[in-house]
Amino acid sequence: MSDEATKLPAGAGPCTDGPCTEAQQHLWDYLDGELSDGDCAKIKAHIEECPPCAEMFENEAKLKEKVHRACGCESAPQALRSRVMSMIAAFKLEACGGSKAEASEQEVSQRP
Numbered sequence: 001m002s003d004e005a006t007k008l009p010a011g012a013g014p015c016t017d018g019p020c021t022e023a024q025q026h027l028w029d030y031l032d033g034e035l036s037d038g039d040c041a042k043i044k045a046h047i048e049e050c051p052p053c054a055e056m057f058e059n060e061a062k063l064k065e066k067v068h069r070a071c072g073c074e075s076a077p078q079a080l081r082s083r084v085m086s087m088i089a090a091f092k093l094e095a096c097g098g099s100k101a102e103a104s105e106q107e108v109s110q111r112p
Contacts, residue, residue, distance in 0.1 A: 019046050020046075023047065023050075024056065028060075030043045030057070031060060031061055
């Protein structure tokens with residue numbers, strides 16, 4: 001992210017271009033704490049200066065907290081987690097140019 005990501009460009013509409021789009025693209029990475037310290041600081045600075053983005057991030061944080069409270073104490077069965085992880089791996093392989101056959105083989109090999 002560039003230093004300009006903390007400021008709205010002059011004349012830009014709220015949350016339609018530039019730093020708003022960049023901040024919104026990293027919304028879940030920011031909320032999940034998956035950004036570098038520098039990128040996190042830039043998004044935080046942008047949110048503090050952009051009321052529409054601040055509202056969007058606040059709403060998403062509230063949603064994340066509600067989902068966590070509703071589902072936080074339950075754990076998916078191991079078989080389901082393995083199947084989901086296999087499907088994600090297969091999707092990533094296919095998205096990176098791997099064949100569906102390779103993806104299917106990988107999914108089968110990862111089953112318990």
